[in-house]
Amino acid sequence: MSIRFCAVELKAPKRKAGQPALRLWAIQAQEIHPPKGTAPILWQLLTTLPVTSAAEAIERVRWYAQRWQIEVLHKVLKSGCKIEQRQLETAQRLERALSIDLVVAWHILALCKAARELPEDPISNWLPAAQWQTLWCYVHQRTRLPKSPPSVRQAVRWIAQLGGFLGRKSDGEPGPTTLWRGLHQLEAMTKMWQLCHAAKRR
Secondary structure (H helix, E strand, C coil): CEEEEEEEEECCCHHHCCCCCEEEEEEEEECCCCCCCCCCCEEEEEECCCCCCHHHHHHHHHHHHCHHHHHHHHHHHHHHCCHHHCCCCCHHHHHHHHHHHHHHHHHHHHHHHHHHHCCCCEHHHCCCHHHHHHHHHHHHCCCCCCCCCCEHHHHHHHHHHHCCCCCCHHHCCCCHHHHHHHHHHHHHHHHHHHHHHHHHHC
8 A cells, every 4th residue: 555644733613713723643554455346445534643654654644444343343232232221320330341242342343353363273272161062062072072172263153153153155254243152152052061170070
């Protein structure tokens, strides 16, 4: 990509003519060689943070590139964790609940990302042993565990199927919504799996 930047001043609108001009920094990031048949990426950004070097301009563009991940994180918090429906009386209680919800949302996003970027990584690096073992036994309808854990991509697809993901060729990779639902189901299944194994040991 080509990166350009400069300082700009935005004049106040007519109805606020008495206000001073606003000093900002403009950044343009443009894709030079896009894939054949696709339009080049062209971002034109405004920031209040000073941009005085190419390194700073690239840093701001990288920050902006995280926007979609942040939006997905907010979606998980709202749709999955239901943070907007919390009926807590104090800000302190809300902060405590939100701190837990953020960990849950981060975990879901990390699993989604790992399935795409580290597909062959063992799921044992991402889930507790009890969870992935419960998942494997449920999917295969067996009680004997495999010699090695499944890949994170395969396990994420199984979890998402618990949440309604159909896994058709045209469906692509599971998203955070079906993964959230699947993890909710898996958590209940794991508790029962642990209870049954604890009873056998007595």
